Amino acid sequence: MSGFSAEWLALREPVDHRSRNLALQAQVIQFLGQVKAIDSGSIHITDLGSGTGSNLRALAPHFGLQQFWTLVDYDADLLQSARTTLIAWADSIVDANEVEPKRTALGLINPIAIRKNSKTIAIEFQCADLVHDYQAILDKPADLITAAAFFDLVAEPWLVQFCAALTQPLYTVLTYNGIEKWSPPEAIDADVLRAFHAHQCTDKGFGAAVGPSGVDRLQSLLQGHGFTTVCAPSPWVMDQHDRALIEQLAIGTARAVRETATLSNATINQWEYARRNARQCDIGHIDLFAYQS
Numbered sequence: 001m002s003g004f005s006a007e008w009l010a011l012r013e014p015v016d017h018r019s020r021n022l023a024l025q026a027q028v029i030q031f032l033g034q035v036k037a038i039d040s041g042s043i044h045i046t047d048l049g050s051g052t053g054s055n056l057r058a059l060a061p062h063f064g065l066q067q068f069w070t071l072v073d074y075d076a077d078l079l080q081s082a083r084t085t086l087i088a089w090a091d092s093i094v095d096a097n098e099v100e101p102k103r104t105a106l107g108l109i110n111p112i113a114i115r116k117n118s119k120t121i122a123i124e125f126q127c128a129d130l131v132h133d134y135q136a137i138l139d140k141p142a143d144l145i146t147a148a149a150f151f152d153l154v155a156e157p158w159l160v161q162f163c164a165a166l167t168q169p170l171y172t173v174l175t176y177n178g179i180e181k182w183s184p185p186e187a188i189d190a191d192v193l194r195a196f197h198a199h200q201c202t203d204k205g206f207g208a209a210v211g212p213s214g215v216d217r218l219q220s221l222l223q224g225h226g227f228t229t230v231c232a233p234s235p236w237v238m239d240q241h242d243r244a245l246i247e248q249l250a251i252g253t254a255r256a257v258r259e260t261a262t263l264s265n266a267t268i269n270q271w272e273y274a275r276r277n278a279r280q281c282d283i284g285h286i287d288l289f290a291y292q293s
């Protein structure tokens with residue numbers, strides 16, 4: 001278990017999808033079209049920290065007719081949920097040896113092939129811990145490495161090694177950048193945000209996490225290895241229509257801040273109460289595309 005529930009990932013998925021930076025996405029598609037004849041040929045994509053497959057569901061409709069995806073996560077429950085969710089999302093099933101997900105000794109959950117919007121999408125599920133297994137994952141043939149809401153979890157030393165090992169283009173979206181705006185404003189917003197950032201930088205499995213500086217570090221390390229990088233904003237902009245996500249975000253932020261023990265419980269409770277009922281909430285994210293020409 002990773003601490004990211006399938007329910008939380010499902011709640012954020014529609015907001016994630018509408019927040020992605022479409023201009024940058026178009027640039028990625030154009031790049032792949034040049035190097036890979038994306039419309040006619042087949043394309044291999046490896047998605048890091050895939051959760052239940054949200055990134056695939058956002059991108060596959062824009063890629064070519066024949067796609068091969070490897071979804072990588074260390075949480076077997078999320079990967080099994082990904083398999084079930086993708087079968088439900090598909091227009092039809094081309095091949096799913098067995099309907100029920102099964103885990104093999106190699107950490108693979110039985111693959112599926114589905115059709116969606118006239119595309120054939122073969123999907124492999126790889127249960128692997130990227131802390132240790134990133135090199136083996138990067139060694140697999142892939143035209144593109146993707147990730148969503150992942151690179152703020154990793155630690156600087158891991159990022160240094162990952163960027164040194166990366167040879168494929170990388171497209172990572174929705175990395176938290178630390179900018180938050182809640183409306184109406186509260187006097188304690190700045191204190192809560194500071195404490196939340198301190199929590200974001202605690203160990204998420206890779207060592208002390210880069211947190212809100214994830215994209216900046218990724219960008220400068222990749223540039224150091226000769227990659228061209230392009231960044232673009234992808235903020236969550238939420239209002240009354242996003243009540244359920246705003247409420248869970250307030251609860252989750254307050255829980256994280258409590259763990260830092262830097263603010264009184266009364267202060268956090270007051271903030272949580274106000275934020276569960278916030279009118280509007282913007283959460284900053286950055287999308288990044290890195291490639292070598």
Ligand SMILES: C[S@@+](CC[C@H](N)C(=O)[O-])C[C@H]1O[C@@H](n2cnc3c(N)ncnc32)[C@H](O)[C@@H]1O
Nearest residue numbers: 002049050051054073074075129130131148149
């Ligand atoms: C914020 S969630 C994002 C999930 C998915 N990309 C999405 O956009 O819905 C982060 C994901 O990274 C995965 N993850 C965290 N640490 C990992 C590790 N060491 N190895 C593999 N996956 C990891 C979690 O299990 C979780 O699915």
